[in-house]
Amino acid sequence: MSDPITASTATEYPTIAARARAPRLGVTVVGALVDAIVRGDLLPGSSLPPEAVLCEQFGVSRTVIRESVKRLEEKGLVTVAQGRGTQVLPPTSWSMIDATVLSALVANDATLGILDELSVVRAALEAVIARDAALRRTEDQLERLREALMLMRETIADEPRFNEADVVFHAVVGEITSNRLADSLVRTLFAQARESARFHLHSQLDLTLQEHEAVFAAIEAGDPEAAESAMRAHIIDAWERRRPPSPKR
CATH class of the missing domain: 1.10.10.10 (Winged helix-like DNA-binding domain superfamily/Winged helix DNA-binding domain)
Structure with a gap:
């Protein structure tokens, strides 16, 4: 004792x-x-x-x-x-992808370096997922993606609702892939990014919509290279638009 x-x-x-x-x-x-x-x-x-x-x-x-x-x-x-x-x-x-650890890392990182790294990793994983989706998508899955994209168009003047449709779009792409590990990791990373207040700065929604349209067009066309490239560019560029300035960057 x-x-x-x-x-x-x-x-x-x-x-x-x-x-x-x-x-x-x-x-x-x-x-x-x-x-x-x-x-x-x-x-x-x-x-x-x-x-x-x-x-x-x-x-x-x-x-x-x-x-x-x-x-x-x-x-x-x-x-x-x-x-x-x-x-x-x-x-x-440390287990960096553990939700509690990752949340603490994001919350205590004044330089935003963790969110920078998170975006790079997420972009690589989602690019692989989009590539696979372009090869595997069914007509029903394309219709669900089309509906999410349409909702993004309809809510472009309402950022919270637009962001909800954005989440649905990525979730549907993730459901199409056969790479369950990549999809699970992306969902963990995306959830942690969205919980950070610094991730929610105003973004140019018209550009975000255009990027999703490019991803959808590539998946619909069954073009894996274009889908991979469009998704990678979207994740990196979207974070760059959201990222606040850092004195140590």
Whole structure:
């Protein structure tokens, strides 16, 4: 059993800022610890505060803390070593496509470098998906794409609704591909990008629409090279239009 926590002992460790209490306590603890590690409050090679300290800081039981540490270990953020406690691992060990880790990376990246990298990776994956879609699409699938494109045209003066139709268009393209892994990765990356406030700056919707029309035309024509090229250009160019200026860029 660990020694009881005293006020002087607790001050030896950094205070982890707890998020607003979630229905599942472990979600709150994991999210706060992931944020602390990504921000650098807990540096690689350092140890997490002892269980008793974390219990005190978060107001939860040892069981919740132990389960939360297991989740961190699964995400590659920490390792539990006998006799050395729970040590923080370097970014090279982190599971970057884990939703919680990726969300923290995006939220704590002042230079937007993570969103830049995300766009490059997403463009490569969606280009492969569009290429496959051009070879596999059925008439029913083309009709669903056509309907999403039409909705984009009809809502071009209403950006929130336009963006919803945009999401549907990409989802249908993803459903057509036989590359389930690529589609799953894209959905994770796209979801994280859309959650970032910095991704939602006003974009030139007329250009976005034109880019989707080019993707659709290539898929409809069964032209894999054109579909791949059009989708890659769309993802990269759309992010460049949205991207706010960065002093360190």
